[in-house]
Amino acid sequence: MIKNIKDIDIANKKVFIRCDFNVPKDEFGNIVDDRRIREALPTIKYCLDRDCKIILASHFERPTPGQYEPKYSLQAVSIRLKKLLNHNVVQAKDVVGDDAKKCISNMKKGDIVLLENLRFHEGETSNDDDFATELSKFADVYINDAFGATHRKHASIYALGLKFDENSRAGGFLITKEINFFCKVIEEPVRPFIAVVGGSKVSGKLQALESLIDKVDKVIIGGGMAFTFLKSLGHEVGNSLVEDDLIEDAKKIMTKAKAKGVKFYLPVDVVLAPEFSANTLIKNLPIQEIPKDWMGLDIGPASMMLFREALDDAQTIIWNGPMGVYEIPKFSKGSIKMSHCIAESHATTVVGGGDTADVTARAGDIDEMSFVSTGGGASLRLIEGKEMPGIDILRIKE
Numbered sequence: 522m523i524k525n526i527k528d529i530d531i532a533n534k535k536v537f538i539r540c541d542f543n544v545p546k547d548e549f550g551n552i553v554d555d556r557r558i559r560e561a562l563p564t565i566k567y568c569l570d571r572d573c574k575i576i577l578a579s580h581f582e583r584p585t586p587g588q589y590e591p592k593y594s595l596q597a598v599s600i601r602l603k604k605l606l607n608h609n610v611v612q613a614k615d616v617v618g619d620d621a622k623k624c625i626s627n628m629k630k631g632d633i634v635l636l637e638n639l640r641f642h643e644g645e646t647s648n649d650d651d652f653a654t655e656l657s658k659f660a661d662v663y664i665n666d667a668f669g670a671t672h673r674k675h676a677s678i679y680a681l682g683l684k685f686d687e688n689s690r691a692g693g694f695l696i697t698k699e700i701n702f703f704c705k706v707i708e709e710p711v712r713p714f715i716a717v718v719g720g721s722k723v724s725g726k727l728q729a730l731e732s733l734i735d736k737v738d739k740v741i742i743g744g745g746m747a748f749t750f751l752k753s754l755g756h757e758v759g760n761s762l763v764e765d766d767l768i769e770d771a772k773k774i775m776t777k778a779k780a781k782g783v784k785f786y787l788p789v790d791v792v793l794a795p796e797f798s799a800n801t802l803i804k805n806l807p808i809q810e811i812p813k814d815w816m817g818l819d820i821g822p823a824s825m826m827l828f829r830e831a832l833d834d835a836q837t838i839i840w841n842g843p844m845g846v847y848e849i850p851k852f853s854k855g856s857i858k859m860s861h862c863i864a865e866s867h868a869t870t871v872v873g874g875g876d877t878a879d880v881t882a883r884a885g886d887i888d889e890m891s892f893v894s895t896g897g898g899a900s901l902r903l904i905e906g907k908e909m910p911g912i913d914i915l916r917i918k919e
């Protein structure tokens with residue numbers, strides 16, 4: 522349980538809200554998915570209704586720490602925020618510099634200032650205490666609503682929160698919703714509970730997979746990571762993505778699943794191409810017939826049929842990672858079909874990860890899912906049961 526914004530007194534105060542406005546943009550700099558901005562609105566509106574002065578802050582992508590680069594500016598976010606709130610938002614030109622200080626000292630009740638990308642300051646990613654002190658001077662209350670960044674020990678997530686006493690720091694509505702939903706699904710799932718895991722690599726999800734085996738009834742593997750498992754079983758995988766150093770780990774995971782009676786499903790056929798390109802020729806083959814110089818870039822139709830049957834009795838489904846290179850239409854069918862299959866089920870469905878949420882949006886299924894998390898890495902960490910610096914400092918002491 523974490524302290525929620527409703528548990529503390531914020532009326533008429535200066536409130537610092539750490540948001541996650543790390544939204545995807547296209548090559549022209551347009552925001553293509555503003556879900557993370559929309560999800561921050563309930564907390565911002567709650568503060569507006571209580572006549573607060575609202576200081577918003579977020580990171581955006583990965584600029585070189587300490588350097589201002591226009592393409593990483595939050596300017597486009599403040600414009601979108603202004604439209605969504607129908608309320609003025611002042612965009613500061615820096616993070617803790619003269620302009621931010623001026624904007625904040627000019628604030629009146631109900632004003633909103635968005636600081637520039639926190640990562641323009643080198644102290645953010647290094648959890649620098651002096652930077653946190655500078656930020657803390659802006660506000661009386663600290664609210665963290667950046668679920669997608671809570672697993673990072675960064676200054677605005679950790680050191681800054683600790684500058685405020687327990688009655689002046691809390692989680693916003695988004696972070697509370699994410700934690701409550703994930704914890705309930707993980708701790709008390711209605712069974713059968715099935716995990717569908719895809720994406721590029723085993724390495725990023727190894728620990729989450731291990732801890733999922735302790736909790737679920739079935740695991741379905743797709744995406745690039747499937748090839749490490751297939752290779753560990755002795756299959757020829759050609760030029761498909763493989764992490765050779767994780768072959769032993771892949772074997773261990775499957776042995777653990779077997780020992781625990783967890784059903785483990787791998788693709789039985791794949792969509793193959795001689796090269797990673799949108800214009801390449803493609804073919805579909807059983808995994809026993811992958812040619813040496815071709816690579817698997819999506820699951821095939823037989824795999825989807827198998828996975829559909831395995832998902833048929835699911836009561837809870839957690840999905841993280843696409844089934845193929847869904848960004849290229851030729852290799853997106855497996856992911857789109859998986860999205861439809863999960864959306865059509867009667868199970869409680871939880872989608873985690875930016876790419877997976879993107880697949881469900883492209884498939885037109887996003888509103889059919891029970892819950893779509895705004896944080897991929899953070900939700901994996903929650904599943905792993907690992908330390909979450911941003912959440913740990915907000916916990917209510919028993």
Ligand code: AMP
Nearest residue numbers: 720721722744745817818842845846847
């Ligand atoms: P992750 O961030 O680990 O969830 O990985 C998402 C990425 O995995 C997407 O950008 C997909 O294009 C990529 N991906 C999925 N399947 C494959 C595959 N078979 N080979 C290479 N990349 C893949």
